[in-house]
Amino acid sequence: MTATPEDQLPADAPVPAAVTVAVTDTPPDRLSNNPSSSHYDEAHLARGIGIRFKGVERTNVDEYCVSEGWVRLTVAGSKDRYGNPITIKQQGEVVPYFRS
Numbered sequence: 354m355t356a357t358p359e360d361q362l363p364a365d366a367p368v369p370a371a372v373t374v375a376v377t378d379t380p381p382d383r384l385s386n387n388p389s390s391s392h393y394d395e396a397h398l399a400r401g402i403g404i405r406f407k408g409v410e411r412t413n414v415d416e417y418c419v420s421e422g423w424v425r426l427t428v429a430g431s432k433d434r435y436g437n438p439i440t441i442k443q444q445g446e447v448v449p450y451f452r453s
Contacts, residue, residue: 380449385416387437392416401452407445415440419447 380402385392404414406424415438416425423444431439 378451380451382420383416383418384449387415390416403450403452405448405450406443417447417449419449422447 381392381394381397383392384394384397384402386398387393404411404417404424406414406417411424411426413427413429414424415427417423423442424447425440425442427438427440433439
């Protein structure tokens with residue numbers, strides 16, 4: 354029997370263990386709460402991510418990027434015309450961590 358590359362597996366075939374994505378103990382460099390974003394990751398969000406921005410614990414972070422040093426914060430009670438929360442982007446030190 355010959356080995357089949359992962360890209361040629363049938364859609365209903367189980368995923369081999371080598372292909373599954375493991376969640377590490379280090380939070381990702383960039384993560385978003387918005388499901389339509391390419392940086393959205395349900396597995397990391399399910400673990401519970403906390404963000405320290407400029408040394409202060411923030412609970413209204415919509416998206417962050419550690420390497421670029423910014424967070425996107427939601428403005429309380431404000432929505433755009435599509436019903437999405439209004440966000441502002443702020444620069445500074447970003448420290449993500451997993452909540453216990």
